[in-house]
Amino acid sequence: MLPRLALRRLLEGHHAGCQVLAFRLFGSHHNYHREWNGQQQQQQQARHKHHVLATLAGIGAGVALWMKYNHQTVAAKIEIPQETEKYGAFQNGLPEYTLDDVAKHGTMKDRIWVSYRYGVYDITDFVSQHPGGDKILLGAGGSVEPFWALYAVHKNPHVLNLFEQYRIGNLAAQDVGESVKNMDDPYANEPRRHITLKPSSKQPFNAEPPLSLLVDNLITPNELFYVRNHLPVPDIDASAYELELLDEETQKEKTLTLKDIKKYPKHTVTSTVMCGGNRRSEMIKVKPVKGLSWGQAAIGNAVWSGARLCDVLKDMGIEDGKTSAFHVQFEGIDTDPTNMPYGGSIQIEKALDPHGDVILAYEMNGEPIPRDHGYPVRVIVPGVVGARNVKWLGKIIVSKNESNAHWQQNDYKGFAPNVDWDTVDFKKSPAIQELPVISAICEPLEGEVVKVKNGKIKIKGYAWSGGGRKIIRVDVSSDGGKNWQAADALESDEARHPRAWGWSIWTAEVPVPEGRFEVQLCAKAIDSQYNIQPENFENIWNFRGVLSNAYHRVNVKLSR
CATH class of the missing domain: 2.60.40.650 (Immunoglobulin-like)
Structure with missing residues (x-):
């Protein structure tokens, strides 16, 4: 069996090839739910269909790659919320198709088909207009059920109503559910959460504590600390944990176990971590936005302990004045269906400054970090948006470039009030780092x-x-x-x-x-x-x- 470092290096070619697909299909899912009003409704709805259907067409390849490389599986039993039961249901009078029939429709020439529950859908007309069509074609002929098992936010009446307009037939009875048969639910092994946490989404799990409890203590108890997850929570064996480090300038690599990290001087810092979307529910009252409707409690204050990042990097010869790098990238062990890890990056100046207090934390309030908060190791970047405080840390890359992860490039950025999903250019705005008062x-x-x-x-x-x-x-x-x-x-x-x-x-x-x-x-x-x-x-x-x-x-x- 390949060591974890070698295996990840082997897959990096696949990583690079799937980045555009991952950004468009999995990271940018907020693009697919827009608000309409007045005379703009028809025009925006057409755009909306365009994005939604393109997304649905592309998910098959991502799921296949995810299962092949990540050893995680998707839902065997997909629960259908009551309000969405009618979508994908059997319809009398429609032709019947098998999964093999669907799989034959994988090119524009043959028409592009996908399946969902009992339904078969032809989405060719929208795929042909999508700018990422070459990538989307890789997923034609697949089922959307595994994707919606992972990103349950898509399984809502608004998206499903648009999807249903392209229904062309029923899926053969013997094939219904075959795309997810004998597969495990990616959210089946989630940690237990405190009953007082108020979820804003359950898959992935995101929740905040009651406001009245939030300020009872200067230090937020672990169980009441807000939870912000983008993907299923990985279950990591600390005894087998490895952190990979790479200096792109020298191509020097190093692997640290949890024991290795604990050999460095233990540094403790009290630091608040806040989601970039905290208090979003108030901004929504001005005009709708896309994102979790956080209240005022997507924030917490804890005492974190671990090894200083500057000490770890110094052991690799990376010090101020001795590197041409501009950024330090972090990758999590939590991954999406294309095996893309959650990721982010910070500027090299912050990482190398001993007064910047960036640590590879393995303790939270004097205890091992809970699974929901990054067990066994997460990076704590004090004073910086929670998105860069990457949990379940798996890899650190010292580079001239920012992280190419979706959450660094196409999310957690601020724009002028006139910018919307149709006019946004993410390259024109820097990634959020330090947060305002x-x-x-x-x-x-x-x-x-x-x-x-x-x-x-x-x-x-x-x-x-x-x-x-x-x-x-x-x-x-x-x-x-x-x-x-x-x-x-x-x-x-x-x-x-x-x-x-x-x-x-x-x-x-x-x-x-x-x-x-x-x-x-x-x-x-x-x-x-x-x-x-x-x-x-x-x-x-x-x-x-x-x-x-x-x-x-x-x-x-x-x-x-």
């Missing part, structure tokens, strides 16, 4: 009835800023932002700017006007470089709903 009111909650005592009410929340900037003040208002006062107390760890990686918990008592029974509370934070949150979401709206950091506003009712 943000705050949120966690107590009381929206719509809650609050007791007024001595003419005041109590409020509590968190504030944080990326890049090691410390929160120096939080301003609060009880009249919608007309009048402000500083929060009464700020609690944080002792770290100073520019290495203040953790958040602050703030509390305040604010006066409320006499005779009022409803008020709007507001909060805005100021960091050690005097950056302050923007007033509203209209001016910072972007089609991916990232960097959502306007004033936080909560409407409450008063009880006197």
Whole structure:
């Protein structure tokens, strides 16, 4: 059996060949669900069909490659939500086709067919217009069921309704389910999660804790730390774990076991990790965006321990002034159907700076990192968006180039409010690294009835800023932002700017006007470089709903 490093190197040719396919078919799935209104509906719907059907046509090849190389399998029993049961159902009066019949239609000349449940679909007209048609043709003649088993977000009435318009027949009874027969559910071995976590998606699992629990402690308990997964959670044997390192300039390679990593001096850092989409649900109220509808709790603060990345790289001869590299790439062990791993990268300056505190973490709050958070090793990049804090770390590449992973190149980027999915050019925007200043009111909650005592009410929340900037003040208002006062107390760890990686918990008592029974509370934070949150979401709206950091506003009712 090939060592893991050799096997991964062997597959890198396949990796490169599938990157475009992976970006278009699996990474860019948010492109396929758009909002329409008024006179734009017909034009945008045509574009939407174009993207959706192209995606469906291309998934067969990805699934085959995934099964061949990744030793993971797809769902044997696909659960059909009640609201989507009618799609792909048997229809009287339609011709019957076998999987062999479907497989014969793999070129434009023969028409492009795919199957789903009991249905057979001809999607030729849309494939012929898609710019990635050469890649999509590789997947013609396959079933979409394995793909939707992995990316359940696609299995919704909006996509399925469009798909159903291209139905041409029924799948032969003996072939129904054959594409997923005797295969395991990729999500069957997910870790157990705390019952209080509120999911925004279940496959892959993404969830946040209740706001009222979030600010009970300066350090977020492991079980209540928000979960952001892009793919199924890998189940890794720590005793067999290996981390590969590659310096592209010298072609020097090295492999570290968990024991090897633990031989380096143990470095501990308190660092907040926040999803780039935190508070997206508020931006959606301005205009719809595509992405998980996170509330205000896609953020957590933990004590992380592990080996400093700069120490590990120094052992490979990679030091400041001794390398021409610009980036350090990270690859996870979690992979998509084309065997593409989750990935991201950071600038070399951050990685090599001993004061940057980037660590290969194997402990979270004094315990081995839980599976949902990257067991046995993840990279912690303090002050930087959660997307670059890659979990289940499998490979580190020191390179002149950024990671070519979808999540670095075609996601987690900010754009002007006029940019949409039809006009976006991802090359024109840099990948998000350090995050801007943000705050949120966690107590009381929206719509809650609050007791007024001595003419005041109590409020509590968190504030944080990326890049090691410390929160120096939080301003609060009880009249919608007309009048402000500083929060009464700020609690944080002792770290100073520019290495203040953790958040602050703030509390305040604010006066409320006499005779009022409803008020709007507001909060805005100021960091050690005097950056302050923007007033509203209209001016910072972007089609991916990232960097959502306007004033936080909560409407409450008063009880006197």
